[in-house]
Amino acid sequence: MNSSVFFGWSTIAYFLAMILYIGHLAFKNKPVGSAATAVTMGGFAFQTMALLLRWKEFAEIGNMGILRGVPLTNLYESLIFFVWCLILSYLVIEFKYRTKSFGAFITPIAGLVLAFIDISGMSKNIQPLVPALQSNWLLAHVMMSFIAYAMFAVSFSTGLMYLITATDDRKDPAYIFWTVMVSVFVIVLAAMGFDYLTFKLSIKGQEDLIKSYLFRASFRSSSFGVSAMSFAVAAAFTFAVWRFAGGLKKIINSFDISAEILDEITYKSIAMGFPIFTLGGLIFGAIWADQAWGKYWTWDPKETWSLITWFFYAFYLHSRLMRGWKGKKVAMVAVIGFVAVIFTYLGVNLLLSGLHSYGSE
Amino acid sequence: MENDKKPVPTPKNLTDRIWDLFASVKLAVVIFSFIALTSIVGTILEQNAEPEKNIKILVKMFHVSHDTAHSVYGVLERLGFSDMYHAWWFVSLLLLFAANLIICSLDRLPRVWKLVREPIRPMSADLIEKTSIKRSIALKGKPAQAKELVQAALREIGFKPKEAAAEEAAGTQLYAETGNYSRLGVYITHLSILVILAGAIIGLFFGFNAFLNLPEGETSSVAYKDRGKEIPLGFDLRCDNFEVAYYNDSDMPKAYKSWLSVYKNGKKVKEQTIVVNDPLTFEGITFYQSSFGLVPNGQDRGIIILRVKSAAGQSQDIQAKVGDTFTIPGTAVQGRIADFSPALSLDQAGKPFTYDEHLKNPAVFIEFSGTGQTTTGWILKRYPQTWNLPSGDRVEFLDYWGIEYTGMQVRKDPGVGIVYLGCIIMAVGLFMSFFMSHRRIWVSVSEDKGGSKIIVGASAHRNRASFEHKVDKLVAILSAGPKGGNK
Numbered sequence: 001m002n003s004s005v006f007f008g009w010s011t012i013a014y015f016l017a018m019i020l021y022i023g024h025l026a027f028k029n030k031p032v033g034s035a036a037t038a039v040t041m042g043g044f045a046f047q048t049m050a051l052l053l054r055w056k057e058f059a060e061i062g063n064m065g066i067l068r069g070v071p072l073t074n075l076y077e078s079l080i081f082f083v084w085c086l087i088l089s090y091l092v093i094e095f096k097y098r099t100k101s102f103g104a105f106i107t108p109i110a111g112l113v114l115a116f117i118d119i120s121g122m123s124k125n126i127q128p129l130v131p132a133l134q135s136n137w138l139l140a141h142v143m144m145s146f147i148a149y150a151m152f153a154v155s156f157s158t159g160l161m162y163l164i165t166a167t168d169d170r171k172d173p174a175y176i177f178w179t180v181m182v183s184v185f186v187i188v189l190a191a192m193g194f195d196y197l198t199f200k201l202s203i204k205g206q207e208d209l210i211k212s213y214l215f216r217a218s219f220r221s222s223s224f225g226v227s228a229m230s231f232a233v234a235a236a237f238t239f240a241v242w243r244f245a246g247g248l249k250k251i252i253n254s255f256d257i258s259a260e261i262l263d264e265i266t267y268k269s270i271a272m273g274f275p276i277f278t279l280g281g282l283i284f285g286a287i288w289a290d291q292a293w294g295k296y297w298t299w300d301p302k303e304t305w306s307l308i309t310w311f312f313y314a315f316y317l318h319s320r321l322m323r324g325w326k327g328k329k330v331a332m333v334a335v336i337g338f339v340a341v342i343f344t345y346l347g348v349n350l351l352l353s354g355l356h357s358y359g360s361e
Numbered sequence: 362m363e364n365d366k367k368p369v370p371t372p373k374n375l376t377d378r379i380w381d382l383f384a385s386v387k388l389a390v391v392i393f394s395f396i397a398l399t400s401i402v403g404t405i406l407e408q409n410a411e412p413e414k415n416i417k418i419l420v421k422m423f424h425v426s427h428d429t430a431h432s433v434y435g436v437l438e439r440l441g442f443s444d445m446y447h448a449w450w451f452v453s454l455l456l457l458f459a460a461n462l463i464i465c466s467l468d469r470l471p472r473v474w475k476l477v478r479e480p481i482r483p484m485s486a487d488l489i490e491k492t493s494i495k496r497s498i499a500l501k502g503k504p505a506q507a508k509e510l511v512q513a514a515l516r517e518i519g520f521k522p523k524e525a526a527a528e529e530a531a532g533t534q535l536y537a538e539t540g541n542y543s544r545l546g547v548y549i550t551h552l553s554i555l556v557i558l559a560g561a562i563i564g565l566f567f568g569f570n571a572f573l574n575l576p577e578g579e580t581s582s583v584a585y586k587d588r589g590k591e592i593p594l595g596f597d598l599r600c601d602n603f604e605v606a607y608y609n610d611s612d613m614p615k616a617y618k619s620w621l622s623v624y625k626n627g628k629k630v631k632e633q634t635i636v637v638n639d640p641l642t643f644e645g646i647t648f649y650q651s652s653f654g655l656v657p658n659g660q661d662r663g664i665i666i667l668r669v670k671s672a673a674g675q676s677q678d679i680q681a682k683v684g685d686t687f688t689i690p691g692t693a694v695q696g697r698i699a700d701f702s703p704a705l706s707l708d709q710a711g712k713p714f715t716y717d718e719h720l721k722n723p724a725v726f727i728e729f730s731g732t733g734q735t736t737t738g739w740i741l742k743r744y745p746q747t748w749n750l751p752s753g754d755r756v757e758f759l760d761y762w763g764i765e766y767t768g769m770q771v772r773k774d775p776g777v778g779i780v781y782l783g784c785i786i787m788a789v790g791l792f793m794s795f796f797m798s799h800r801r802i803w804v805s806v807s808e809d810k811g812g813s814k815i816i817v818g819a820s821a822h823r824n825r826a827s828f829e830h831k832v833d834k835l836v837a838i839l840s841a842g843p844k845g846g847n848k
């Protein structure tokens with residue numbers, strides 16, 4: 001049996017769980033809630049199997065030994081591991097705080113990421129490790145970074161939910177912040193969807209999509225009309241979200257979850273993620289660089305962005321200590337922090353390396 | 362947790378004000394933002410690159426004309442952004458950050474130190490009422506009996522209780538604390554940042570980063586800095602051999618390997634093979650495998666190393682060049698090395714051709730004669746099945762030696778140990794900060810309506826919720842009574 005079969009089953013399970021969680025939110029029906037949890041756990045079990053199998057396949061292909069043959073070397077593998085960490089943290093929160101309300105938010109992220117991997121035709125090939133990656137530090141470094149990213153993802157969603165429940169005045173900067181934030185996320189995803197549909201035939205792979213075609217079907221279109229239209233639609237959409245998103249507050253308030261718990265989970269997940277990121281992401285990364293290249297710090301874009309992310313979260317931890325910053329302002333810092341995480345993870349490889357390479361244009 | 366604004370009734374002098382500024386978390390947050398934001402610019406512009414490269418980046422990003430980009434870049438360059446992590450203002454930002462950290466910690470340490478060192482004291486009943494976690498229960502037994510129960514329960518949840526007579530009513534108070542040192546976690550974390558900065562500075566002043574491209578068979582007593590400046594090593598390093606190993610049948614490199622020897626005063630003192638992630642260190646200088654390449658115009662340096670074996674089992678090692686001939690020992694067979702290819706492949710028609718100038722798949726073309734008929738064939742280093750000749754003799758292609766160099770990063774950094782020490786301190790500090798807390802608990806036991814009344818007050822400076830669970834466990838143990846009875 002190969003790993004992709006199990007991955008397929010876990011994708012289906014997460015989508016099913018999403019439907020059940022939403023049903024649970026809507027009808028407050030207990031058996032539906034239990035079924036949602038059971039299906040999520042089933043999906044998690046499948047995914048765990050899949051990860052272990054892939055690990056075995058990987059280690060055998062390069063005959064590198066279990067500790068070195070960690071399947072965390074490309075976008076495909078790292079996204080899958082990210083989803084695994086995310087579901088694990090979600091399950092922990094569900095049991096610890098006895099609330100199923102996040103399920104409806106987290107399972108779709110998991111399902112979407114897995115489906116995105118399939119649709120985008122991202123390379124699933126197992127590539128043997130180039131010499132620089134053959135280090136025992138790779139396992140600790142990459143794994144801990146992703147565990148921390150998953151923690152930060154949780155704090156992002158609870159921080160956002162906190163902002164939604166805590167603001168309704170349309171002139172409140174915090175309200176403007178989160179509505180614009182949500183709009184930008186939706187717009188960027190939609191624009192990328194358009195790029196994908198438009199250039200489907202000429203795109204060679206996931207990275208190519210972002211490196212050469214990003215926003216080419218909308219904002220960066222060669223036709224001025226299309227590009228102007230895109231900006232107009234984006235602005236109109238943002239305005240509509242800003243005007244009408246207040247209704248979301250009612251939905252979240254109907255959950256069995258309070259603003260204090262949201263704030264607490266945001267802090268707790270950062271308080272877990274920060275030390276793990278410091279140790280695994282920065283320190284182990286530096287040790288590995290030191291052994292591989294003889295420099296523990298070179299200010300290359302990936303390292304620098306990790307450091308920027310680290311400063312954002314240090315900012316978060318310290319801003320809680322300042323008078324008047326509890327609550328909304330701190331939640332905004334948590335949300336921005338995750339934007340830095342996304343950039344560190346994806347942006348550096350896809351955007352900056354595109355910028356720094358010659359060719360195109 | 363404290364906040365920053367203190368009431369300021371009396372006018373302060375300048376030193377006090379500067380001290381207060383540097384002791385504030387607000388400044389820290391401002392500095393965090395500055396470092397983060399300026400660093401972003403540094404990741405967009407390529408550092409230490411040709412100006413033209415960054416001008417192109419600006420054009421690409423902002424869709425401006427080349428001239429505009431040129432003048433914008435001119436301004437950025439004058440501000441030091443082309444090498445920003447070494448620019449005076451960035452270094453000043455780091456120093457400001459360090460000063461902020463030192464003064465802020467010094468400002469708060471005495472108060473925290475007191476909390477850590479002063480042992481917990483019994484507390485009056487009305488203060489117990491004010492703690493953040495409160496519970497009260499009534500037990501049936503006499504206070505003396507209840508007291509023992511409480512002591513056992515406290516021990517069970519990990520405390521070592523002390524005892525004092527309660528101030529007010531007849532009764533006793535048991536009190537205990539754990540994790541008082543965890544309050545220092547934050548300061549240990551902050552200290553670790555300073556240690557790491559110190560290590561980095563020592564490395565900057567007393568170490569160097571250089572490189573050395575050493576061809577097979579050559580020896581060097583120096584390494585080179587960026588602009589070709591020589592740095593004496595204090596010993597001689599020789600590259601005995603270099604090789605790239607590939608994954609099975611592919612051109613995907615699996616390992617880069619250099620065989621190195623260290624000579625001191627002409628005597629060999631050390632011999633080691635290095636690969637990526639496994640360097641050689643001698644007298645504080647470390648050599649990292651980082652790249653490799655061909656010696657320019659080196660073809661005539663190359664030596665083909667063969668091991669020829671007759672069918673009868675006689676064997677001989679041979680070093681030869683293209684055009685040379687050799688004899689298979691004990692036979693009349695003569696081989697002439699007619700051609701060499703660094704990377705041999707077959708085209709669609711099955712005709713051999715060279716697809717790369719690097720030694721990806723080295724092969725020699727040999728003409729055998731001497732037994733009447735002439736046979737020819739390619740012998741490939743990576744494919745031992747090509748080594749057997751129809752006659753039963755064997756020509757093993759061991760190496761093509763002398764035209765590759767190994768590229769090494771050469772480093773001396775006396776600060777790296779201090780940086781690592783700082784990392785360890787940081788791990789410890791973060792663990793103490795986030796996963797431990799100073800927990801205090803007071804339990805007063807007094808007589809009440811023939812039974813005992815027990816009041817519990819407790820506080821934790823962090824993770825209150827999880828301590829609350831512990832306290833609930835304590836209450837549950839007490840309610841269950843001695844060994845489950847006494848209900």
Ligand code: HEM
Pocket residue numbers: 311314317318321362363383384385386387389458461462465466469547550551554791794
């Ligand atoms: C990037 C560098 C820094 C890191 C990683 C760091 C780390 C931390 C951590 C982990 C905490 C505990 C936070 C919590 O309880 O949630 C903390 C608290 C604190 N930090 Fe920092 N810190 C840094 C820089 C600074 C600077 C420059 C200052 C100077 C003002 C500062 C002042 C404080 C203060 C006053 C506290 C609160 C102490 C308390 O709760 O008693 N930190 N820091």
